[in-house]
Amino acid sequence: MLPLHSRHLRGDVAAVSALPQVPGLPRDADGPVFGAPWQAQAFAMAVALHAKGLFTWPEWAEALANTIRTAPAAPDEDAGAAYYRQWLETLERMVARTGASSEGELRRYRDAWDHAADRTPHGQPITLAPEDFDR
Template sequence: MTLPSDMLKLIPALPCDVEGPVFREPWEAQAFALAVDAHAKGLFTWSEWAAALSAQIKAAQLAGDPDTGETYYQHWLATLEGLTVSKGATSLDQLKQVQSAWDRAARATPHGQPIVLENDPLAS
């Protein structure tokens, strides 16, 4: 599934080569896919996405982000978090709770085994 180039063009400063988006690490591609699919399922429009992402990046730059591309997908994730909350798909509280559950699960998982949410000792 390749994104149409007119959609990609709307996104500010997306790391690309001649053929399309490039990622430095696997999680970046996962973050990319999350936003693309959430958009496809109608959570937000693509122009809403592009606007929110530019705002996020501008704010980060003002706060002293070196903007070397290494932090790009951190801004991407923060944008997705913000939009998911503002669209009412979740609340900040709920997000924090799930985050803590993942943290606990990661700590409770023996080294070398896949981390799954069920490993959270507080999971019922």
């Protein structure tokens, strides 16, 4: 697991104090931990959008708890991977619900990302290019 200690939240006191409200957050003694870089990025996006006032931590915790209930881990799914899948699903719903983006736009970027990942050699950074959106 990749640790992200509370000091990495760049002084976001509200985010650090709200972490105990977030259900099921994989953590160690120093704070959240991640099994893959995308998990840390999804976490950081939620923290940044909270800091911008898109949602409160209690709203986030309630929405995440609902996603966990309605989209539980599959029997063969790693618990940490399932949690951050649920985290990302919640993030997408919150962004769409608040009007910061539409479900269609999120789907367009998700599809473009999948295309970019398919054309990227293993171990290389994935970058989006205009042709990734032309599918």
